[in-house]
Amino acid sequence: MSAVRPVADPLAFKDNARIVVADPVLRRSFRGAMDFLTDKRAAQFPDVAGFNRLRALGESIRQYALANLPQLLGQLEERLAERGVHVHWAENAEDANRLFLEIAQRHDAKLMVKGKSMVSEEIELNHRMAEHGIDCVETDMGEYILQLDHDRPSHIIMPAIHKTKEDVARIFAEHIPGAGYTEDVNELIAIGRRALRDKFATAKIGVSGVNFLVAETGSIVLVENEGNGRLSTTVPDVHIAITGIEKVIAKLEHVAPLFTLLTRSATGQAVTTYLNVISGPRREGEKDGPREQHLILLDNGRTQAYREERFRATLQCIRCGACMNHCPVYARVGGLSYGTTYPGPIGAIISPHLMNLESTRDLPTASSLCGACGEVCPVGIPIPDLLMRLREAARHDEPVAQQRKALKGQGGARRMLEVAAWKGWRLVYANSRIYRLVTWLATRCRRLLPGRQAGWTGTRVALRPAPRSLRERLAQRRPTPIPMDDTSKPAA
Amino acid sequence: MSPPVPALPTPRDVYFFATCVVDMFEPEAGLDAIAVLEHAGLRVTFPEAQTCCGQPAYTTGFPEEALRVARAQLDLFPEPWPIVVPSGSCAGMIHHHWPRLFAHDAELSKRARDIASRVVEFTDFVVGTLGLDLADADDAPVKVALHTSCSARREMDTLRSGRAVLAALPGVELAHHDHESECCGFGGTFSVKHPEISAAMAGDKLDAIAATGCSTFVSADCGCLLNLNSTLAKRGTPLRGRHVASFLRERLRIASVEHGP
Numbered sequence: 001m002s003a004v005r006p007v008a009d010p011l012a013f014k015d016n017a018r019i020v021v022a023d024p025v026l027r028r029s030f031r032g033a034m035d036f037l038t039d040k041r042a043a044q045f046p047d048v049a050g051f052n053r054l055r056a057l058g059e060s061i062r063q064y065a066l067a068n069l070p071q072l073l074g075q076l077e078e079r080l081a082e083r084g085v086h087v088h089w090a091e092n093a094e095d096a097n098r099l100f101l102e103i104a105q106r107h108d109a110k111l112m113v114k115g116k117s118m119v120s121e122e123i124e125l126n127h128r129m130a131e132h133g134i135d136c137v138e139t140d141m142g143e144y145i146l147q148l149d150h151d152r153p154s155h156i157i158m159p160a161i162h163k164t165k166e167d168v169a170r171i172f173a174e175h176i177p178g179a180g181y182t183e184d185v186n187e188l189i190a191i192g193r194r195a196l197r198d199k200f201a202t203a204k205i206g207v208s209g210v211n212f213l214v215a216e217t218g219s220i221v222l223v224e225n226e227g228n229g230r231l232s233t234t235v236p237d238v239h240i241a242i243t244g245i246e247k248v249i250a251k252l253e254h255v256a257p258l259f260t261l262l263t264r265s266a267t268g269q270a271v272t273t274y275l276n277v278i279s280g281p282r283r284e285g286e287k288d289g290p291r292e293q294h295l296i297l298l299d300n301g302r303t304q305a306y307r308e309e310r311f312r313a314t315l316q317c318i319r320c321g322a323c324m325n326h327c328p329v330y331a332r333v334g335g336l337s338y339g340t341t342y343p344g345p346i347g348a349i350i351s352p353h354l355m356n357l358e359s360t361r362d363l364p365t366a367s368s369l370c371g372a373c374g375e376v377c378p379v380g381i382p383i384p385d386l387l388m389r390l391r392e393a394a395r396h397d398e399p400v401a402q403q404r405k406a407l408k409g410q411g412g413a414r415r416m417l418e419v420a421a422w423k424g425w426r427l428v429y430a431n432s433r434i435y436r437l438v439t440w441l442a443t444r445c446r447r448l449l450p451g452r453q454a455g456w457t458g459t460r461v462a463l464r465p466a467p468r469s470l471r472e473r474l475a476q477r478r479p480t481p482i483p484m485d486d487t488s489k490p491a492a
Numbered sequence: 493m494s495p496p497v498p499a500l501p502t503p504r505d506v507y508f509f510a511t512c513v514v515d516m517f518e519p520e521a522g523l524d525a526i527a528v529l530e531h532a533g534l535r536v537t538f539p540e541a542q543t544c545c546g547q548p549a550y551t552t553g554f555p556e557e558a559l560r561v562a563r564a565q566l567d568l569f570p571e572p573w574p575i576v577v578p579s580g581s582c583a584g585m586i587h588h589h590w591p592r593l594f595a596h597d598a599e600l601s602k603r604a605r606d607i608a609s610r611v612v613e614f615t616d617f618v619v620g621t622l623g624l625d626l627a628d629a630d631d632a633p634v635k636v637a638l639h640t641s642c643s644a645r646r647e648m649d650t651l652r653s654g655r656a657v658l659a660a661l662p663g664v665e666l667a668h669h670d671h672e673s674e675c676c677g678f679g680g681t682f683s684v685k686h687p688e689i690s691a692a693m694a695g696d697k698l699d700a701i702a703a704t705g706c707s708t709f710v711s712a713d714c715g716c717l718l719n720l721n722s723t724l725a726k727r728g729t730p731l732r733g734r735h736v737a738s739f740l741r742e743r744l745r746i747a748s749v750e751h752g753p
């Protein structure tokens with residue numbers, strides 16, 4: 001990673017992106033990493049029809065769950081309570097952190113071990129706990145590397161994908177006592193694992209994210225590869241799981257198709273090393289497992305996406321990261337440039353709800369709408385459509401058609417100049433007489449157009465109309481002979 | 493014995509919807525497309541009042557403005573003829589997005605759906621509908637790369653038709669480039685809202701195309717071509733992309749329409 005770190009603010013997206021795009025080493029490394037992931041995924045879905053069938057199933061499972069979200073959450077809470085799991089509801093990050101703190105203080109815990117959880121990043125759990133003298137240690141290898149280096153995840157599945165092995169060698173040598181400098185990857189992993197083992201043994205609290213919540217059985221499903229998730233959820237006395245309210249699904253049998261869609265889309269794996277189905281704390285007579293279990297369900301703006309029919313599909317996401325891996329913009333700017341917890345296409349469609357549309361206004365436009373994301377999304381989220389709807393909401397102060405209420409930060413990208421430009425465009429293009437006059441003038445005055453056109457001419461020559469428009473040239477052509485048996489009008 | 497499959501009637505008349513980019517910036521591509529269609533024996537009607545499909549405003553977040561512009565095109569295609577569009581992404585806009593744009597109004601929506609069902613991208617029309625015989629075309633060996641606009645490829649299947657037309661042309665060798673299905677970075681207003689990212693994408697695309705050693709590349713989308721050719725001109729290298737219609741007209745040795753049939 002280059003010396004300049006991207007600023008953790010979505011308003012800095014353009015500046016961040018500019019720096020990364022100009023760095024050939026970073027560009028090559030991102031490209032290589034993304035190619036690796038897209039190839040692995042492609043190998044898992046050799047036939048398009050098969051993928052489409054499975055995706056349709058995944059999509060309907062997620063849509064069904066969202067259509068019944070309130071009931072399913074109610075059912076989930078009941079089932080979990082029966083199993084002895086404490087369910088908490090958090091409206092925002094502050095609520096969630098307060099819940100963590102209360103539980104930690106009750107147990108007098110000074111150390112938490114944490115499996116990978118993007119929602120915990122969303123609420124900045126580590127920083128908030130640190131303010132109260134509680135050490136919250138990342139146990140996912142990628143996250144651990146980032147934590148040691150005071151860096152942020154740049155990918156939701158491969159958080160440290162922007163780090164090279166040389167970076168890791170340096171970070172471990174600097175921060176892990178007794179670790180010498182080595183660039184041997186196996187050796188590095190062994191060093192990291194050894195350092196983490198002690199933490200598992202001493203932490204009172206284990207924290208994890210959640211992949212799926214099953215309403216009918218009250219199960220917390222966690223998908224992982226390193227085993228740190230299983231350790232975090234079973235070794236410490238207390239386990240706290242945190243996730244967004246949208247993660248619930250109706251039935252246990254819905255896990256299988258979503259699981260296979262997730263692992264194949266995310267890392268190109270047929271299955272992961274671990275699939276944890278957690279069903280409550282240690283029971284009478286059991287020898288292991290946490291003695292106390294909590295689930296924190298976070299809203300943090302999700303109900304806004306839920307409320308608006310035209311944005312609801314955003315919540316279908318199962319956080320596989322495939323949309324990032326296939327995004328030509330993400331591949332060039334990297335995840336950190338977005339300045340949000342969730343980068344890439346999913347970040348661009350969900351961050352406006354989690355934060356607000358004003359501070360995230362440059363994310364929905366950071367797409368050529370090429371459609372690669374929508375094509376690979378395993379639950380059929382129409383990401384390009386959602387990007388267009390957010391662009392629209394960002395450019396209109398009032399709720400637009402089919403919108404119930406204004407979004408947070410609605411109209412945040414509205415600029416009078418742009419609005420006027422499109423009004424002018426409409427005037428010309430919706431009225432063919434004016435349009436013909438304008439094209440006539442533009443073709444005559446083509447040499448007078450500026451040689452510098454903002455945004456366009458940095459790497460391109462200026463756009464100039466042709467000397468004569470197509471319609472003029474058609475009008476001037478020699479008339480084509482009309483066949484005798486017909487009187488309908490030929491071209492021009 | 494199963495009865496013979498009746499051949500679909502080949503249309504005699506078609507409408508030509510040029511698109512705003514072709515009209516003002518790339519008229520040659522439009523003329524060449526018309527020349528090929530006329531060579532195939534069709535009568536081509538160019539409705540004089542046509543302007544734009546509305547895509548630029550639609551994708552930027554101004555669907556109301558897009559709707560007004562699209563509305564102005566709805567009356568221009570009264571006969572039940574195919575509407576040939578020399579730009580896949582505009583064809584996709586009409587085919588997929590017009591029905592949605594007019595969904596609030598039953599009458600307009602019916603007309604939009606009728607037009608949407610008749611819209612066909614130029615290459616697809618030539619190889620799919622017409623099945624134009626290209627065997628007699630110029631067979632001088634030439635190495636050509638193909639760039640498909642993303643929305644056109646996904647919405648109008650132009651990768652299939654683009655490859656089919658090149659495969660049917662004698663002497664043409666298709667040069668596959670790295671990351672062939674990746675976007676060229678145009679994306680309408682994206683190219684000016686995020687110029688550095690767009691430029692990086694265009695640069696990578698052109699490097700990949702140039703690396704094949706092809707002498708030219710073809711595309712069925714003038715938006716992508718404007719982006720790529722403007723970048724190439726700034727680079728000062730001789731490689732240029734061509735509209736597939738222009739390439740086709742030349743290989744078929746058809747005179748430009750301006751010189752009469």
Ligand code: SF4
Nearest residue numbers: 317318320321323377
């Ligand atoms: S939006 Fe789709 S592709 Fe992207 S992370 Fe979510 S499920 Fe995966």
